[in-house]
Structure formats: structure tokens, C-alpha cells
Amino acid sequence: MSEIVKAPEGTIVIFVLGGPGSGKGTQCNKIVKDFGFVHLSAGDLLREEQQNPNSKDGDLIKTYIKEGKIVPTEITVKLISKKMQESKSNIFLIDGFPRKLDQAECISGVTLVPMAFQHYRITTGADIWNLDSEVVEPHFILFLDCDKEVMKQRLLKRGETSGRIDDNIETIEKRFKVFEEESLPVIEYFGEKEKVHRIPCTESPDEVYLKIRPLLEGLNK
Numbered sequence: 001m002s003e004i005v006k007a008p009e010g011t012i013v014i015f016v017l018g019g020p021g022s023g024k025g026t027q028c029n030k031i032v033k034d035f036g037f038v039h040l041s042a043g044d045l046l047r048e049e050q051q052n053p054n055s056k057d058g059d060l061i062k063t064y065i066k067e068g069k070i071v072p073t074e075i076t077v078k079l080i081s082k083k084m085q086e087s088k089s090n091i092f093l094i095d096g097f098p099r100k101l102d103q104a105e106c107i108s109g110v111t112l113v114p115m116a117f118q119h120y121r122i123t124t125g126a127d128i129w130n131l132d133s134e135v136v137e138p139h140f141i142l143f144l145d146c147d148k149e150v151m152k153q154r155l156l157k158r159g160e161t162s163g164r165i166d167d168n169i170e171t172i173e174k175r176f177k178v179f180e181e182e183s184l185p186v187i188e189y190f191g192e193k194e195k196v197h198r199i200p201c202t203e204s205p206d207e208v209y210l211k212i213r214p215l216l217e218g219l220n221k
């Protein structure tokens with residue numbers, strides 16, 4: 001049995017993408033403060049799920065994160081979709097997703113995801129949320145473009161206090177490799193659609209935000 005849940009009119013989805021430690025979470029927090037978006041970090045949702053003792057995916061998620069690998073799409077999509085549906089809002093920042101080309105283009109042969117998030121099919125029998133094939137483009141993509149050495153230093157510093165199992169040099173190197181090989185093509189994909197705003201982000205958080213803020217002010221909500 002399945003049910004279609006339609007998202008509210010005027011839903012706005014912005015993807016916030018960039019390398020590990022580029023400042024996605026930091027900038028999203030600023031946007032939320034000024035513009036009231038709901039911030040959904042795919043990584044945060046996966047960490048939360050990993051820590052849920054009742055989750056059947058907890059061990060798998062932990063292994064993938066420790067290895068810096070991309071968790072199977074259906075797990076991540078399910079977590080994001082659930083939060084979107086529970087939300088009273090219709091303006092979303094999706095941080096750190098999509099992370100590889102097939103997440104941006106299609107899933108199981110169905111034209112899909114990032115553009116969707118507008119319609120959801122809840123397949124209760126399979127205990128999985130599938131996105132419907134109706135497609136709605138994201139408004140745009142914020143690509144936080146940061147020097148690798150700068151990102152590495154930020155992550156190592158964050159690792160002193162974050163408690164994240166992937167903020168160590170071995171996993172950081174793996175995350176960079178995955179980002180370059182799997183995630184950068186996603187940015188190129190949206191670039192070809194002229195959806196990408198590239199934001200250099202080696203300066204301070206406030207200076208970076210000065211370049212982002214006008215893009216949000218320009219949104220026709």
C-alpha cells in the first residue's frame with residue numbers, strides 16, 4: 001500500500017555542497033538565523049540515526065562514516081524525507097546531499113531525487129520512503145569552494161573536541177578522495193544546469209556569509 005504526500009505550495013529547496021570542513025554547517029546556521037530556513041544536514045541525520053539504539057541501520061552507518069564512504073542512498077533519503085514531512089516549514093537547506101551523481105540523477109531507474117522532495121511515496125509494506133518520480137528543481141546550489149589544506153586544518157582542529165569518528169587524519173584523507181571522485185561530479189552536473197553559486201570560503205565565516213546573504217535576499221519566496 002502506498003500513499004502520496006504532497007509538499008506545500010512554494011517549497012524551496014537549496015542544496016549546500018562543498019568539501020569536508022568547507023563550512024557548510026557554519027554557513028547554514030547563519031542562513032537559518034536570518035531567513036528561517038529549516039537546515040537538514042544529511043551527515044547530522046545519519047549520526048543521529050547511528051546513535052539510535054533502535055535503528056537497524058546504526059552499525060552500517062557507523063562503518064560507512066568511519067571509512068568516509070557514502071551511505072546507501074535509500075537510508076539517507078528516508079531520513080531527509082521524514083524530517084521534511086514532519087516540518088511545518090516549506091523552505092529547506094539540504095546540507096551535504098546529494099553526494100554522488102546517481103543521487104543527483106536517478107535512483108532505481110526512477111528520475112529522481114534532489115529535484116524532487118516535493119512528492120513522497122510512503123511504501124508502508126517495505127518500510128521505506130520512496131520519492132515519487134515527479135521532479136522539481138532545487139532553486140540553486142551553494143557550492144562552498146575551499147582549499148584542501150585549509151579544510152584539513154579545520155577538520156583536525158574540530159576533531160580535538162567534536163568527538164566525530166571521522167575527524168581524524170586517516171578518515172579525512174578518505175573523505176577528500178570520495179569528495180573529489182564522487183561529489184565534485186554532482187557540482188558539475190548542476191553547473192551544466194546553471195544552478196551553482198560558487199562561494200570561495202577560505203576567509204572568515206562572516207566574510208564568507210557576506211557573499212551568500214545577497215543570494216538569499218534575492219529569492220522570490
Ligand SMILES: Nc1ncnc2c1ncn2[C@@H]1O[C@H](COP(=O)(O)OP(=O)(O)OP(=O)(O)O)[C@@H](O)[C@H]1O
Pocket residue numbers: 018019020021022023024025026027043096154155157158201202203204205206208
Ligand atoms: N570560514 C571559516 N573560517 C575558519 N573556520 C571555519 C570557517 N567555516 C567553518 N569553520 C570551522 O571549520 C570547521 C568545519 O566547519 P563546518 O562544520 O561548518 O564544515 P562542514 O562543511 O559542515 O564540515 P563537514 O563536511 O565535516 O560536516 C568548524 O570547526 C568550523 O567552526
Ligand SMILES: O=c1ccn([C@@H]2O[C@H](COP(=O)(O)O)[C@@H](O)[C@H]2O)c(=O)[nH]1
Pocket residue numbers: 020021041042043044046064065066067068069070071072076095096097098099166175
Ligand atoms: O548524504 C550523505 C551525507 C553524509 N554521509 C556520510 O556522513 C559522513 C559525514 O558527512 P558530513 O556532511 O561531513 O557531516 C560522510 O563522510 C559520509 O560517510 C553520507 O554517506 N551521505
Ligand SMILES: [Mg+2]
Pocket residue numbers: 024025041043
Ligand atoms: Mg557539516
